[in-house]
Amino acid sequence: MRQVVEQLEASRIREVANEGLGRADVLKFWFGESDEVTPGFIRDTAVASLQAGETFYTHNLGLQELREALAAYTDKLHPGRGAGHWFDRLAVSSGGVNGLMLASQALVEAGDEVIVVSPAWPNLVAQPLILGAKVKTVPLRVQADGPRAGAWVLDMDALLAAITPSTRLLVVNAPNNPTGWTLSAAEQRTILAHCRRTGTWILADEVYERLYFADDTPNGAAPSFLDVAEPDDRVIVAHSFSKSFLMTGWRLGWLVLPPALTAAIGKLIEYNTSCAPVFVQRAATVALQRGDEVTPALVAHLRHCRDTLVPLLRALPGVTLAEPLGGMYAFFRLAGQDDCLAVAKRLVREAGLGLAPGSAFSPEATGWLRWCFASRDTDRLVQGVERLRHWLAAQPPAAS
Template sequence: MDRPLPPALSPIAQQLSESSIRTIANFGMTQADVIPLWFGESDIPTPDFIRQAAAHGLEQGDTRYTPNNGIPALRTALAEYQNRLYDQQFDQHNIVVTVSGTNAVMLAAQTCISAGDKVVVITPVFPTLFAVPQLLGAKVEQLQLSQNGHRFELDLDALFHAAKDAKAIVINSPNNPTGWCATKEQIEAICEFARRENVWVISDEVYARHTYEGDSAPSFCTFMRESDPIIVCNSFSKAWCMTGWRLGWLTLPRAITPTITKLIEFNVSCAPGFVQAGGLAAITQGERFIEQTRERFLTARDMVAQALSDIPGVTLYDMPATFYAFVKIDGLAANSQAYILRMIEEAKVGVAPGEAFGLGGSEHLRICYGCDLAVLATALERIRDFLLTHRPE
């Protein structure tokens, strides 16, 4: 006879919402001939020079424990990479290697957030960024980006008012799902606020290289000082198409590196050596690859704009960065899953529900346009026809 589960499960874990993106994907993957635009990854394979570097590591037997905070060669390369982009003077002691960008966010949060703390999260945003503070017992307050025509904007006065008594601000720029980017002036102002009010900033910048103006989006790395309460989270997943490798990093003041290193020991121990070998190749040899993928995504972005910008009752927001289109559908229910499931069944294309991304996401759909251009053309034709013929009930 099956016994019931013990009663002492964590109430925080039990109350955590299931990802509606995964719900959509799980259904879509059971259907034939569906074009999947729900997950946040491109269909470009990890480039060969990265795979070969990791394979060489395996051949050399690089399968043992590594330093908790990453191999020195990769940490040094990451510091030099960011120094070039942001005119900084980081060294390896400002860098900690993590097992994915998600792990980077968790480690940053565990470093500065305690149960009962107030944390302000700028939304819409990938759900991990408000779920992680919730798992730690924090009181999460979502601050919604404002909408101005076809643009998303951040109201700094509203942010500073909300964060006056907060322990931390969580920001994702360039932003998933909206493509919004904070300006250099806004980032500098947030840095000054953090110093003045002694508020932590956790900045998720995994899409920093997927901007269509300049080599990198404006970054907190540019303005960071050694005494600042700022931690920048990053990942190899997006810029180098390494989603399955689970490799990321943190940029942070040297003084807190020992604390995060201890947390890594008790979370994941270390990132695999052969995976870090692939990351080292990405950082030192990957600029041309980033340029090529950005060119393809720019073409894809233009295709999205041409296909979806003139549909009555549909608002397509500006796309200055990332590889996402965020689309508002007038009259779409707060829970858009039924509408998307119908799209999957009838139009044979699937997207992500906007409500998965917190406040400001309802009545929206997120479309990942990181796929092959011919496939994208077919998907956009199907989405356009569906939106024109299936108004929300």
């Protein structure tokens, strides 16, 4: 076995979840998905495709109908160029994570320098490591005081200083999992201009683009590199059907690429998965075509979930938490509880509460906990806070 694979760290979120295996009494908020099932019309479309016998291979880059729907969807969110501008820049992948790996395979060679803005979903660091890259992280910093105390923000000077002509790839996830941090359009322009000078590629993980709660964009979506980049810029944007369309288990995503890279990604898809299943692509096509029946209501509900959970958590003693601008997570710190992995395991065993440890996302996030608030029933969120309140009250006072 390759040493880099042997040394990969197992998921600490899974490690916590294993503490609750077989326990129906645990309120589970550890994984990054809604507990709401995929809408019926999407599931019915997949069933109809299977009943019609669509069980064969298809184009590496995806069904034409799906790519056309994706082009129209992309142009709706990022208008001004027309759907035709996007069609030849699209590649359908077998999940957002597969799309991210395809992009890394296309760009990264062993020994290349890759920079990841952290805290970040662990896969974003692991993928270039698997390919033999030298990965460096540039951590966000935490605002210590003021109305946004506990918010994670970008140190732009530190990021730009880290990106040099030796940097092959910058990986950035915004809106961010786990912190809820979001890039502004001005920050994206600054980063892009710098990467143009250094010749650095940007891989932007924008899977939470639609799960955005600020009212500062005309389309309701978070700022995107697609709004500031030219077609031939060294920018790849990764998307997924998982979050905005309630399709986590379907494993379907897509990449928006410079046109010159599309054919190469098609070859990589051939050697990775050949193609995504047709019935899943049919379901995704109708999800895009009828997305207004799903995503706006989902975002409104997630806002309600956030606005239910965050004030309750803030009212607990010793909690540091800023209201997230995007995503589906409350990321918070408990005073005096620095071993977040141990705390998360104890919360499962002693309080029946399942949260993700911050150390799963970066060393800088040690001591923090991630709570996925994508719950159909906000009463579950309230119950979860009560369990946390009782658990905190039972802890011995810190030694003076």
